[in-house]
Amino acid sequence: MPPARKRRADPDDSDADVRPPQRRRVSDPDEDDYAGEASNTQGDGNFDAMVKNLVRLALACEYSRTPIRRNDITTKILGTNNRQFKAVFAEAQTQLRGTFGMEMTELPQKEKVTLAQRRAAQKSQTTQKNVTSWVLTSVLPERFRQPEILPPSRAPTCELESQYTGLYTFIVSLIYLAGGSLPDGKLERYLKRVNVEEAAAQNSINIMASGGDKTEKLLKRMEKDGYVIKIRDNSTGEEMVEWMVGPRGRTEIGDSGVRGMVKQVYGDVGDPAELARALERSLGANEVPKRREELAAQSQRKGRRRRTEARGEDDSSGGSSDSN
Template sequence: MPLIRKRRAPTADDEASEDSQDDTPTTATQRQRRRPSPASDAGDFVDGDEETQGDASLEQMVKKMVRFALACEYARQPIRRADISAKVLGTHGRQFKAVFQEAQLQLRATFGMEMTELPLKEKVTLQQRRAAQKTEKAATSSNAWVLTSTLPAKFRTPAILPPPRIPTTATESAYVALYTFIISVIYLAGGQLPEEKLERYLKRTNADQTTPVDKTEKLLNRLIKEGYIVRNKDTSGGEEIVEYMVGPRGKVEVGEQGVAGLVRTVYGEGATEELEKRIERSLGLGERNRAAAAKASSTANSTPAEGRGRGRPRRGDDDDG
Protein backbone atom coordinates (compact mmCIF):
# COMPACT_ATOMS: atom_id res chain seq x y z
CA MET A 1 0.00 0.00 0.00
CA PRO A 2 1.58 3.21 -1.06
CA LEU A 3 2.46 5.79 1.51
CA ILE A 4 0.38 8.93 1.46
CA ARG A 5 2.26 12.09 2.40
CA LYS A 6 0.19 14.89 3.74
CA ARG A 7 1.17 18.46 3.05
CA ARG A 8 1.55 20.56 6.07
CA ALA A 9 -1.02 23.29 6.24
CA PRO A 10 0.42 26.74 6.11
CA THR A 11 0.53 28.40 9.43
CA ALA A 12 -0.18 32.02 10.28
CA ASP A 13 3.53 32.76 10.69
CA ASP A 14 4.27 31.58 7.16
CA GLU A 15 1.53 33.71 5.69
CA ALA A 16 2.79 36.74 7.56
CA SER A 17 6.34 36.15 6.33
CA GLU A 18 5.17 35.80 2.71
CA ASP A 19 3.11 38.95 2.96
CA SER A 20 6.01 40.81 4.40
CA GLN A 21 8.28 39.61 1.60
CA ASP A 22 5.79 40.72 -1.06
CA ASP A 23 5.25 44.11 0.54
CA THR A 24 8.88 44.89 1.28
CA PRO A 25 9.92 46.30 -2.18
CA THR A 26 6.75 48.36 -2.47
CA THR A 27 7.09 49.83 0.99
CA ALA A 28 10.74 50.74 0.47
CA THR A 29 9.96 52.36 -2.86
CA GLN A 30 7.12 54.34 -1.39
CA ARG A 31 9.28 55.46 1.50
CA GLN A 32 12.00 56.51 -0.92
CA ARG A 33 9.50 58.51 -2.95
CA ARG A 34 7.83 60.14 0.03
CA ARG A 35 11.06 61.08 1.78
CA PRO A 36 11.98 64.72 1.03
CA SER A 37 15.21 65.26 -0.85
CA PRO A 38 18.10 66.34 1.39
CA ALA A 39 19.48 68.44 -1.46
CA SER A 40 16.28 70.48 -1.71
CA ASP A 41 16.24 71.08 2.05
CA ALA A 42 19.87 72.17 1.99
CA GLY A 43 19.13 74.49 -0.92
CA ASP A 44 16.30 76.14 0.99
CA PHE A 45 18.49 76.64 4.04
CA VAL A 46 21.40 77.94 1.97
CA ASP A 47 19.21 80.50 0.22
CA GLY A 48 17.89 81.76 3.53
CA ASP A 49 21.33 81.85 5.08
CA GLU A 50 22.78 83.71 2.09
CA GLU A 51 20.06 86.36 2.30
CA THR A 52 20.60 86.78 6.03
CA GLN A 53 24.35 86.83 5.63
CA GLY A 54 24.01 89.38 2.79
CA ASP A 55 21.99 91.77 4.97
CA ALA A 56 24.41 91.35 7.86
CA SER A 57 27.38 91.85 5.55
CA LEU A 58 25.88 95.05 4.12
CA GLU A 59 25.19 96.39 7.61
CA GLN A 60 28.76 95.66 8.70
CA MET A 61 30.17 97.34 5.60
CA VAL A 62 28.06 100.44 6.26
CA LYS A 63 29.37 100.62 9.83
CA LYS A 64 32.94 100.24 8.60
CA MET A 65 32.31 102.93 6.00
CA VAL A 66 31.07 105.40 8.62
CA ARG A 67 34.03 104.69 10.91
CA PHE A 68 36.44 105.01 8.00
CA ALA A 69 34.97 108.36 6.96
CA LEU A 70 35.22 109.72 10.51
CA ALA A 71 38.81 108.50 10.84
CA CYS A 72 39.80 110.13 7.54
CA GLU A 73 38.24 113.43 8.54
CA TYR A 74 39.98 113.34 11.91
CA ALA A 75 43.31 112.96 10.10
CA ARG A 76 42.25 115.54 7.44
CA GLN A 77 42.73 112.96 4.71
CA PRO A 78 40.39 112.57 1.74
CA ILE A 79 38.02 109.62 1.65
CA ARG A 80 39.22 107.95 -1.56
CA ARG A 81 37.22 105.34 -3.40
CA ALA A 82 40.30 103.16 -3.83
CA ASP A 83 40.75 103.09 -0.04
CA ILE A 84 37.06 102.33 0.43
CA SER A 85 37.33 99.34 -1.90
CA ALA A 86 40.44 98.06 -0.16
CA LYS A 87 39.56 98.70 3.50
CA VAL A 88 35.75 98.52 3.58
CA LEU A 89 34.29 96.56 0.67
CA GLY A 90 36.96 93.96 0.02
CA THR A 91 35.53 91.43 -2.45
CA HIS A 92 32.13 93.19 -2.50
CA GLY A 93 33.20 96.03 -4.76
CA ARG A 94 29.91 96.04 -6.66
CA GLN A 95 28.02 97.10 -3.54
CA PHE A 96 29.79 100.46 -3.37
CA LYS A 97 26.71 102.48 -4.31
CA ALA A 98 24.43 100.81 -1.76
CA VAL A 99 27.01 101.06 1.04
CA PHE A 100 27.81 104.69 0.19
CA GLN A 101 24.17 105.78 0.18
CA GLU A 102 23.36 104.05 3.47
CA ALA A 103 26.50 105.49 5.08
CA GLN A 104 25.43 108.96 3.94
CA LEU A 105 22.06 108.52 5.66
CA GLN A 106 23.68 107.43 8.92
CA LEU A 107 26.21 110.27 8.84
CA ARG A 108 23.45 112.84 8.33
CA ALA A 109 21.09 111.39 10.93
CA THR A 110 23.65 110.64 13.64
CA PHE A 111 26.55 113.05 13.17
CA GLY A 112 25.04 115.94 11.19
CA MET A 113 27.63 115.50 8.43
CA GLU A 114 27.79 114.19 4.90
CA MET A 115 30.45 113.20 2.38
CA THR A 116 31.02 115.98 -0.16
CA GLU A 117 33.01 115.24 -3.31
CA LEU A 118 36.22 117.17 -3.80
CA PRO A 119 36.68 119.10 -7.05
CA LEU A 120 39.35 118.16 -9.53
CA LYS A 121 42.69 119.92 -9.40
CA GLU A 122 43.07 122.67 -11.97
CA LYS A 123 45.56 122.26 -14.80
CA VAL A 124 47.32 125.60 -15.00
CA THR A 125 50.94 124.98 -15.97
CA LEU A 126 52.02 124.01 -19.47
CA GLN A 127 53.29 120.63 -18.28
CA GLN A 128 49.98 119.84 -16.56
CA ARG A 129 47.99 120.74 -19.68
CA ARG A 130 50.20 118.62 -21.91
CA ALA A 131 49.86 115.68 -19.52
CA ALA A 132 46.08 116.10 -19.55
CA GLN A 133 46.01 116.11 -23.34
CA LYS A 134 47.95 112.84 -23.49
CA THR A 135 45.34 111.01 -21.46
CA GLU A 136 42.76 109.21 -23.57
CA LYS A 137 39.81 110.20 -21.41
CA ALA A 138 39.76 113.18 -19.12
CA ALA A 139 38.63 112.49 -15.56
CA THR A 140 35.24 113.92 -14.68
CA SER A 141 35.25 112.96 -11.01
CA SER A 142 37.88 113.05 -8.30
CA ASN A 143 36.49 109.92 -6.56
CA ALA A 144 37.41 111.53 -3.24
CA TRP A 145 35.25 113.05 -0.53
CA VAL A 146 35.50 114.99 2.73
CA LEU A 147 33.01 115.37 5.55
CA THR A 148 31.08 118.64 5.74
CA SER A 149 28.47 119.80 8.21
CA THR A 150 24.78 119.62 7.34
CA LEU A 151 23.71 121.89 10.21
CA PRO A 152 21.98 125.18 9.35
CA ALA A 153 24.22 128.26 9.25
CA LYS A 154 22.84 129.62 12.54
CA PHE A 155 24.14 126.52 14.36
CA ARG A 156 27.65 126.62 12.88
CA THR A 157 29.16 128.63 15.70
CA PRO A 158 32.27 127.93 17.82
CA ALA A 159 30.02 127.24 20.80
CA ILE A 160 28.30 124.39 18.93
CA LEU A 161 31.14 123.31 16.64
CA PRO A 162 34.34 123.98 18.58
CA PRO A 163 37.78 123.10 17.17
CA PRO A 164 39.15 119.64 18.02
CA ARG A 165 40.81 119.20 21.40
CA ILE A 166 43.74 117.20 20.02
CA PRO A 167 46.48 118.20 20.35
CA THR A 168 44.90 121.29 22.00
CA THR A 169 41.98 123.55 21.21
CA ALA A 170 44.29 126.57 21.02
CA THR A 171 46.59 124.89 18.48
CA GLU A 172 43.70 123.77 16.30
CA SER A 173 42.11 127.22 16.46
CA ALA A 174 45.39 128.79 15.34
CA TYR A 175 45.70 126.27 12.51
CA VAL A 176 42.17 126.95 11.25
CA ALA A 177 42.81 130.70 11.41
CA LEU A 178 46.09 130.42 9.50
CA TYR A 179 44.83 128.32 6.61
CA THR A 180 41.66 130.42 6.36
CA PHE A 181 43.80 133.56 6.13
CA ILE A 182 46.12 132.08 3.48
CA ILE A 183 43.20 130.74 1.41
CA SER A 184 41.46 134.13 1.63
CA VAL A 185 44.57 135.96 0.42
CA ILE A 186 44.85 133.62 -2.58
CA TYR A 187 41.17 133.98 -3.44
CA LEU A 188 41.25 137.78 -3.18
CA ALA A 189 44.33 137.86 -5.44
CA GLY A 190 42.32 136.27 -8.25
CA GLY A 191 42.89 132.62 -7.46
CA GLN A 192 46.67 132.58 -8.04
CA LEU A 193 49.28 134.13 -5.79
CA PRO A 194 53.05 134.27 -6.50
CA GLU A 195 55.30 132.98 -3.76
CA GLU A 196 56.88 136.42 -3.23
CA LYS A 197 53.51 138.02 -2.51
CA LEU A 198 52.51 135.27 -0.09
CA GLU A 199 55.75 135.77 1.81
CA ARG A 200 55.04 139.49 1.91
CA TYR A 201 51.58 138.95 3.39
CA LEU A 202 52.93 136.50 5.96
CA LYS A 203 55.63 138.98 6.94
CA ARG A 204 52.99 141.66 7.61
CA THR A 205 51.31 139.29 10.06
CA ASN A 206 54.66 138.32 11.63
CA ALA A 207 54.26 134.75 10.36
CA ASP A 208 57.00 134.63 7.73
CA GLN A 209 59.38 132.56 9.88
CA THR A 210 57.29 130.82 12.53
CA THR A 211 53.66 130.47 13.55
CA PRO A 212 51.79 129.33 16.68
CA VAL A 213 51.43 125.93 15.00
CA ASP A 214 54.88 125.28 13.52
CA LYS A 215 57.56 126.85 11.40
CA THR A 216 56.16 128.60 8.34
CA GLU A 217 57.80 126.23 5.86
CA LYS A 218 56.46 123.17 7.66
CA LEU A 219 53.03 124.80 7.93
CA LEU A 220 52.87 125.41 4.17
CA ASN A 221 53.97 121.84 3.46
CA ARG A 222 51.24 120.54 5.76
CA LEU A 223 48.62 122.69 4.02
CA ILE A 224 49.75 121.29 0.67
CA LYS A 225 49.67 117.71 1.96
CA GLU A 226 46.16 118.08 3.37
CA GLY A 227 44.84 119.71 0.20
CA TYR A 228 44.16 123.23 1.47
CA ILE A 229 46.53 124.86 -1.03
CA VAL A 230 48.46 123.79 -4.13
CA ARG A 231 51.98 124.84 -5.07
CA ASN A 232 52.64 125.02 -8.83
CA LYS A 233 56.09 125.33 -10.36
CA ASP A 234 56.35 126.49 -13.97
CA THR A 235 59.68 126.43 -15.81
CA SER A 236 58.33 126.69 -19.37
CA GLY A 237 59.65 130.25 -19.72
CA GLY A 238 63.18 129.29 -18.71
CA GLU A 239 62.77 130.70 -15.21
CA GLU A 240 61.14 128.88 -12.32
CA ILE A 241 57.90 130.57 -11.25
CA VAL A 242 56.22 129.36 -8.07
CA GLU A 243 52.55 130.17 -7.49
CA TYR A 244 50.00 129.10 -4.92
CA MET A 245 46.38 128.18 -5.60
CA VAL A 246 43.49 127.00 -3.46
CA GLY A 247 43.40 123.21 -3.15
CA PRO A 248 40.36 120.92 -3.32
CA ARG A 249 39.84 120.76 0.46
CA GLY A 250 40.27 124.52 0.75
CA LYS A 251 37.54 125.07 -1.85
CA VAL A 252 35.12 122.82 0.00
CA GLU A 253 35.97 123.67 3.60
CA VAL A 254 36.46 127.44 3.22
CA GLY A 255 35.41 128.46 -0.28
CA GLU A 256 34.42 131.88 -1.54
CA GLN A 257 31.61 132.25 0.98
CA GLY A 258 34.04 131.63 3.84
CA VAL A 259 36.41 134.25 2.43
CA ALA A 260 33.59 136.79 2.17
CA GLY A 261 32.56 136.02 5.75
CA LEU A 262 36.13 136.55 6.98
CA VAL A 263 36.35 139.94 5.26
CA ARG A 264 33.02 141.05 6.73
CA THR A 265 34.14 139.94 10.19
CA VAL A 266 37.39 141.90 9.91
CA TYR A 267 35.55 145.07 8.91
CA GLY A 268 32.85 144.52 11.53
CA GLU A 269 30.40 147.38 11.74
CA GLY A 270 32.35 149.24 9.07
CA ALA A 271 31.03 146.88 6.38
CA THR A 272 29.10 148.86 3.77
CA GLU A 273 27.61 148.29 0.35
CA GLU A 274 30.86 149.44 -1.18
CA LEU A 275 32.64 146.63 0.69
CA GLU A 276 30.21 144.09 -0.72
CA LYS A 277 30.90 145.34 -4.24
CA ARG A 278 34.63 145.08 -3.65
CA ILE A 279 34.23 141.53 -2.34
CA GLU A 280 32.19 140.54 -5.41
CA ARG A 281 34.71 142.16 -7.70
CA SER A 282 37.71 140.51 -6.02
CA LEU A 283 36.13 137.05 -5.94
CA GLY A 284 34.53 137.41 -9.36
CA LEU A 285 31.10 136.72 -7.92
CA GLY A 286 29.43 139.53 -9.87
CA GLU A 287 30.53 138.21 -13.26
CA ARG A 288 29.52 134.67 -12.40
CA ASN A 289 26.12 135.78 -11.11
CA ARG A 290 25.48 137.77 -14.27
CA ALA A 291 26.56 134.85 -16.44
CA ALA A 292 24.29 132.47 -14.53
CA ALA A 293 21.38 134.91 -14.81
CA ALA A 294 21.93 135.32 -18.56
CA LYS A 295 22.06 131.56 -19.03
CA ALA A 296 18.87 131.07 -17.04
CA SER A 297 17.15 133.81 -19.03
CA SER A 298 18.16 132.33 -22.37
CA THR A 299 16.96 128.91 -21.25
CA ALA A 300 13.60 130.29 -20.14
CA ASN A 301 13.08 132.27 -23.36
CA SER A 302 13.98 129.35 -25.64
CA THR A 303 10.92 127.65 -27.19
CA PRO A 304 10.52 123.94 -27.88
CA ALA A 305 10.39 124.69 -31.62
CA GLU A 306 14.02 125.79 -31.55
CA GLY A 307 15.14 122.34 -30.51
CA ARG A 308 13.15 120.48 -33.17
CA GLY A 309 15.05 118.72 -35.88
CA ARG A 310 14.32 118.87 -39.55
CA GLY A 311 11.64 116.24 -39.97
CA ARG A 312 8.46 115.83 -41.94
CA PRO A 313 6.26 118.93 -42.22
CA ARG A 314 3.08 119.02 -40.22
CA ARG A 315 -0.26 118.30 -41.88
CA GLY A 316 -1.36 121.93 -41.54
CA ASP A 317 1.61 123.08 -43.58
CA ASP A 318 0.77 120.61 -46.37
CA ASP A 319 -2.83 121.75 -46.47
CA ASP A 320 -1.83 125.36 -46.83
CA GLY A 321 0.50 124.52 -49.71
Protein backbone atom coordinates in the same frame (compact mmCIF):
# COMPACT_ATOMS: atom_id res chain seq x y z
CA MET B 1 29.71 13.98 -17.06
CA PRO B 2 26.28 15.54 -17.12
CA PRO B 3 26.18 19.30 -17.60
CA ALA B 4 25.90 21.31 -14.44
CA ARG B 5 22.53 22.74 -13.84
CA LYS B 6 22.15 26.37 -13.15
CA ARG B 7 20.92 27.12 -9.71
CA ARG B 8 17.46 28.56 -9.75
CA ALA B 9 17.29 32.01 -8.23
CA ASP B 10 15.58 32.18 -4.93
CA PRO B 11 12.60 34.51 -4.98
CA ASP B 12 13.61 35.81 -1.56
CA ASP B 13 17.03 36.87 -2.92
CA SER B 14 15.49 38.82 -5.81
CA ASP B 15 13.29 40.69 -3.41
CA ALA B 16 16.31 41.53 -1.27
CA ASP B 17 18.29 42.93 -4.22
CA VAL B 18 15.53 45.25 -5.39
CA ARG B 19 15.51 48.39 -3.22
CA PRO B 20 12.24 50.05 -2.55
CA PRO B 21 11.95 53.51 -4.12
CA GLN B 22 12.77 56.28 -1.66
CA ARG B 23 10.21 58.89 -1.07
CA ARG B 24 11.13 62.45 -1.93
CA ARG B 25 11.15 64.59 1.15
CA VAL B 26 8.55 67.29 1.03
CA SER B 27 9.94 70.43 2.56
CA ASP B 28 7.99 72.12 5.23
CA PRO B 29 6.93 75.66 4.22
CA ASP B 30 7.59 76.88 7.75
CA GLU B 31 11.16 75.60 7.60
CA ASP B 32 11.70 77.24 4.19
CA ASP B 33 10.52 80.58 5.51
CA TYR B 34 12.85 80.26 8.48
CA ALA B 35 15.82 79.46 6.23
CA GLY B 36 15.04 82.42 3.99
CA GLU B 37 14.78 84.75 6.95
CA ALA B 38 18.09 83.45 8.30
CA SER B 39 19.89 84.10 5.01
CA ASN B 40 18.38 87.57 4.73
CA THR B 41 19.35 88.34 8.29
CA GLN B 42 22.90 87.24 7.59
CA GLY B 43 23.04 89.43 4.47
CA ASP B 44 21.58 92.43 6.29
CA GLY B 45 24.13 91.97 9.06
CA ASN B 46 26.97 92.04 6.55
CA PHE B 47 25.49 95.13 4.89
CA ASP B 48 25.07 96.93 8.21
CA ALA B 49 28.66 96.10 9.15
CA MET B 50 29.96 97.56 5.88
CA VAL B 51 27.92 100.74 6.42
CA LYS B 52 29.23 101.17 9.97
CA ASN B 53 32.81 100.57 8.83
CA LEU B 54 32.44 103.17 6.08
CA VAL B 55 31.14 105.72 8.59
CA ARG B 56 34.10 104.99 10.87
CA LEU B 57 36.52 105.30 7.95
CA ALA B 58 35.05 108.66 6.95
CA LEU B 59 35.32 110.04 10.49
CA ALA B 60 38.88 108.76 10.89
CA CYS B 61 39.97 110.29 7.56
CA GLU B 62 38.45 113.65 8.49
CA TYR B 63 40.16 113.50 11.87
CA SER B 64 43.55 113.26 10.13
CA ARG B 65 42.57 115.48 7.15
CA THR B 66 43.02 112.58 4.74
CA PRO B 67 40.78 112.23 1.66
CA ILE B 68 38.28 109.37 1.68
CA ARG B 69 39.51 107.45 -1.35
CA ARG B 70 37.43 105.03 -3.37
CA ASN B 71 40.26 102.48 -3.40
CA ASP B 72 40.33 102.45 0.41
CA ILE B 73 36.57 101.88 0.52
CA THR B 74 36.87 98.97 -1.90
CA THR B 75 39.82 97.27 -0.23
CA LYS B 76 39.09 97.97 3.44
CA ILE B 77 35.27 97.95 3.53
CA LEU B 78 33.67 96.14 0.60
CA GLY B 79 36.20 93.46 -0.24
CA THR B 80 34.51 91.15 -2.74
CA ASN B 81 31.18 93.03 -2.52
CA ASN B 82 32.07 95.70 -5.06
CA ARG B 83 28.57 95.74 -6.53
CA GLN B 84 27.13 97.03 -3.26
CA PHE B 85 29.17 100.24 -3.36
CA LYS B 86 26.25 102.54 -4.22
CA ALA B 87 23.94 101.04 -1.61
CA VAL B 88 26.56 101.09 1.15
CA PHE B 89 27.63 104.63 0.25
CA ALA B 90 24.04 105.94 0.23
CA GLU B 91 23.23 104.38 3.61
CA ALA B 92 26.47 105.72 5.11
CA GLN B 93 25.55 109.19 3.84
CA THR B 94 22.17 108.90 5.55
CA GLN B 95 23.74 107.94 8.86
CA LEU B 96 26.38 110.68 8.63
CA ARG B 97 23.72 113.33 7.96
CA GLY B 98 21.30 112.12 10.63
CA THR B 99 23.80 111.38 13.41
CA PHE B 100 26.81 113.64 12.85
CA GLY B 101 25.39 116.46 10.72
CA MET B 102 27.98 115.83 8.00
CA GLU B 103 28.15 114.31 4.55
CA MET B 104 30.78 113.08 2.12
CA THR B 105 31.38 115.75 -0.53
CA GLU B 106 33.20 115.16 -3.79
CA LEU B 107 36.77 116.40 -3.74
CA PRO B 108 37.66 118.23 -6.98
CA GLN B 109 40.64 117.13 -9.01
CA LYS B 110 43.80 119.20 -9.18
CA GLU B 111 43.71 121.69 -12.02
CA LYS B 112 46.13 121.40 -14.93
CA VAL B 113 47.78 124.80 -14.57
CA THR B 114 51.20 124.72 -16.19
CA LEU B 115 51.79 124.24 -19.89
CA ALA B 116 53.57 120.93 -19.26
CA GLN B 117 50.60 119.59 -17.29
CA ARG B 118 48.17 120.56 -20.03
CA ARG B 119 50.29 118.92 -22.70
CA ALA B 120 50.54 115.74 -20.63
CA ALA B 121 46.76 115.75 -20.17
CA GLN B 122 46.23 116.16 -23.92
CA LYS B 123 48.61 113.30 -24.70
CA SER B 124 47.01 110.93 -22.24
CA GLN B 125 43.45 111.95 -23.23
CA THR B 126 42.07 110.22 -20.17
CA THR B 127 39.20 111.81 -18.31
CA GLN B 128 38.12 110.37 -14.98
CA LYS B 129 34.34 110.31 -14.90
CA ASN B 130 33.98 108.49 -11.59
CA VAL B 131 34.52 110.29 -8.31
CA THR B 132 37.64 108.97 -6.61
CA SER B 133 37.81 110.88 -3.30
CA TRP B 134 35.60 112.73 -0.83
CA VAL B 135 35.85 114.85 2.32
CA LEU B 136 33.37 115.45 5.11
CA THR B 137 31.51 118.76 5.16
CA SER B 138 28.87 120.07 7.55
CA VAL B 139 25.19 120.05 6.56
CA LEU B 140 23.99 121.99 9.60
CA PRO B 141 22.08 125.23 9.00
CA GLU B 142 24.07 128.44 9.12
CA ARG B 143 22.66 129.47 12.50
CA PHE B 144 24.09 126.33 14.09
CA ARG B 145 27.62 126.75 12.72
CA GLN B 146 28.96 128.50 15.80
CA PRO B 147 32.12 127.75 17.82
CA GLU B 148 29.95 126.79 20.79
CA ILE B 149 28.22 124.11 18.70
CA LEU B 150 31.11 123.14 16.42
CA PRO B 151 34.26 123.53 18.54
CA PRO B 152 37.71 122.78 17.08
CA SER B 153 39.09 119.30 17.33
CA ARG B 154 41.05 118.27 20.41
CA ALA B 155 43.95 116.94 18.35
CA PRO B 156 46.33 117.89 19.81
CA THR B 157 44.38 120.64 21.68
CA CYS B 158 41.46 122.92 20.85
CA GLU B 159 43.71 125.99 21.04
CA LEU B 160 46.31 124.67 18.61
CA GLU B 161 43.68 123.37 16.22
CA SER B 162 41.85 126.71 16.20
CA GLN B 163 45.12 128.55 15.51
CA TYR B 164 45.93 126.26 12.59
CA THR B 165 42.39 126.67 11.23
CA GLY B 166 42.72 130.45 11.39
CA LEU B 167 46.10 130.38 9.62
CA TYR B 168 45.06 128.25 6.64
CA THR B 169 41.76 130.13 6.31
CA PHE B 170 43.71 133.40 6.21
CA ILE B 171 46.12 132.14 3.53
CA VAL B 172 43.36 130.62 1.40
CA SER B 173 41.43 133.90 1.63
CA LEU B 174 44.50 135.84 0.47
CA ILE B 175 44.80 133.62 -2.60
CA TYR B 176 41.09 133.93 -3.39
CA LEU B 177 41.13 137.72 -3.03
CA ALA B 178 44.21 137.94 -5.27
CA GLY B 179 42.25 136.40 -8.12
CA GLY B 180 42.97 132.71 -7.55
CA SER B 181 46.77 132.84 -7.67
CA LEU B 182 49.32 134.59 -5.46
CA PRO B 183 53.07 134.93 -6.20
CA ASP B 184 55.39 133.47 -3.61
CA GLY B 185 57.03 136.83 -2.87
CA LYS B 186 53.71 138.54 -2.12
CA LEU B 187 52.57 135.72 0.14
CA GLU B 188 55.82 135.93 2.08
CA ARG B 189 55.38 139.69 2.55
CA TYR B 190 51.78 139.23 3.73
CA LEU B 191 52.80 136.62 6.28
CA LYS B 192 55.61 138.82 7.61
CA ARG B 193 53.23 141.76 7.87
CA VAL B 194 50.90 139.82 10.17
CA ASN B 195 53.83 138.28 12.12
CA VAL B 196 52.83 134.68 11.50
CA GLU B 197 56.17 133.23 12.56
CA GLU B 198 56.43 135.47 15.64
CA ALA B 199 52.88 134.65 16.71
CA ALA B 200 53.62 130.95 16.28
CA ALA B 201 56.68 131.23 18.53
CA GLN B 202 54.78 133.19 21.18
CA ASN B 203 51.87 130.78 21.29
CA SER B 204 54.15 127.71 21.15
CA ILE B 205 52.37 126.27 18.14
CA ASN B 206 53.84 122.82 17.59
CA ILE B 207 52.28 122.42 14.16
CA MET B 208 55.64 123.54 12.78
CA ALA B 209 58.84 121.69 13.63
CA SER B 210 61.43 123.60 15.59
CA GLY B 211 64.37 124.98 13.67
CA GLY B 212 64.62 126.10 10.09
CA ASP B 213 62.03 128.25 8.36
CA LYS B 214 58.84 127.79 10.35
CA THR B 215 56.72 129.56 7.76
CA GLU B 216 57.94 127.19 5.04
CA LYS B 217 57.13 124.16 7.20
CA LEU B 218 53.68 125.59 7.87
CA LEU B 219 53.02 125.98 4.14
CA LYS B 220 54.27 122.45 3.49
CA ARG B 221 51.78 121.07 5.98
CA MET B 222 48.97 123.07 4.37
CA GLU B 223 50.05 121.76 0.98
CA LYS B 224 50.05 118.20 2.31
CA ASP B 225 46.55 118.65 3.77
CA GLY B 226 45.30 119.93 0.41
CA TYR B 227 44.54 123.54 1.35
CA VAL B 228 47.09 125.14 -1.00
CA ILE B 229 49.14 124.10 -4.03
CA LYS B 230 52.60 125.36 -4.92
CA ILE B 231 53.03 125.83 -8.67
CA ARG B 232 56.40 126.08 -10.41
CA ASP B 233 56.20 127.13 -14.06
CA ASN B 234 59.20 127.36 -16.40
CA SER B 235 57.29 127.70 -19.68
CA THR B 236 58.23 131.38 -20.10
CA GLY B 237 61.95 130.77 -19.62
CA GLU B 238 61.91 132.13 -16.07
CA GLU B 239 60.77 130.16 -13.05
CA MET B 240 57.50 131.48 -11.65
CA VAL B 241 56.44 130.26 -8.19
CA GLU B 242 52.81 130.85 -7.32
CA TRP B 243 50.32 129.57 -4.76
CA MET B 244 46.82 128.40 -5.60
CA VAL B 245 43.94 127.01 -3.57
CA GLY B 246 43.99 123.23 -3.21
CA PRO B 247 41.06 120.79 -3.49
CA ARG B 248 40.33 120.71 0.25
CA GLY B 249 40.59 124.49 0.47
CA ARG B 250 38.02 124.92 -2.30
CA THR B 251 35.67 122.40 -0.72
CA GLU B 252 36.05 123.26 2.96
CA ILE B 253 36.42 127.06 2.71
CA GLY B 254 35.41 128.27 -0.75
CA ASP B 255 33.91 131.65 -1.57
CA SER B 256 31.49 131.54 1.35
CA GLY B 257 34.30 131.02 3.86
CA VAL B 258 36.27 133.93 2.40
CA ARG B 259 33.23 136.21 2.62
CA GLY B 260 32.66 135.21 6.22
CA MET B 261 36.27 135.88 7.20
CA VAL B 262 36.34 139.29 5.48
CA LYS B 263 33.12 140.37 7.18
CA GLN B 264 34.43 139.14 10.52
CA VAL B 265 37.69 141.09 10.11
CA TYR B 266 36.13 144.34 8.93
CA GLY B 267 33.19 144.13 11.32
CA ASP B 268 30.65 146.95 11.15
CA VAL B 269 31.53 149.36 8.35
CA GLY B 270 29.91 152.59 7.29
CA ASP B 271 28.84 151.29 3.87
CA PRO B 272 28.26 147.51 3.91
CA ALA B 273 27.09 147.60 0.28
CA GLU B 274 30.41 149.04 -0.87
CA LEU B 275 32.30 146.34 1.05
CA ALA B 276 30.14 143.67 -0.56
CA ARG B 277 30.78 145.09 -4.05
CA ALA B 278 34.53 145.27 -3.45
CA LEU B 279 34.51 141.71 -2.15
CA GLU B 280 32.64 140.44 -5.20
CA ARG B 281 35.07 142.24 -7.52
CA SER B 282 38.03 140.65 -5.75
CA LEU B 283 36.53 137.17 -5.83
CA GLY B 284 35.51 137.52 -9.47
CA ALA B 285 38.80 138.93 -10.77
CA ASN B 286 40.36 135.63 -11.73
CA GLU B 287 42.52 136.67 -14.66
CA VAL B 288 45.48 134.47 -13.76
CA PRO B 289 44.78 131.65 -16.26
CA LYS B 290 44.37 134.17 -19.10
CA ARG B 291 47.59 135.92 -18.15
CA ARG B 292 49.45 132.61 -18.02
CA GLU B 293 48.14 131.61 -21.44
CA GLU B 294 49.15 134.98 -22.88
CA LEU B 295 52.68 134.62 -21.50
CA ALA B 296 52.96 131.10 -22.89
CA ALA B 297 51.76 132.30 -26.31
CA GLN B 298 54.26 135.16 -26.24
CA SER B 299 57.11 132.79 -25.45
CA GLN B 300 56.08 130.52 -28.33
CA ARG B 301 55.98 133.47 -30.74
CA LYS B 302 59.42 134.60 -29.59
CA GLY B 303 60.78 131.10 -30.14
CA ARG B 304 59.39 130.96 -33.68
CA ARG B 305 60.81 134.41 -34.45
CA ARG B 306 64.26 133.39 -33.24
CA ARG B 307 64.22 130.21 -35.30
CA THR B 308 63.13 132.16 -38.38
CA GLU B 309 65.89 134.73 -37.89
CA ALA B 310 68.47 131.97 -37.41
CA ARG B 311 67.37 130.29 -40.65
CA GLY B 312 67.58 133.62 -42.49
CA GLU B 313 71.12 134.21 -41.27
CA ASP B 314 72.14 130.72 -42.36
CA ASP B 315 70.67 131.27 -45.83
CA SER B 316 72.41 134.65 -46.23
CA SER B 317 75.76 133.26 -45.14
CA GLY B 318 75.38 130.34 -47.54
CA GLY B 319 74.56 132.66 -50.46
CA SER B 320 77.57 134.90 -49.83
CA SER B 321 79.93 131.91 -49.76
CA ASP B 322 78.58 130.66 -53.09
CA SER B 323 79.10 134.05 -54.75
CA ASN B 324 82.71 134.12 -53.58
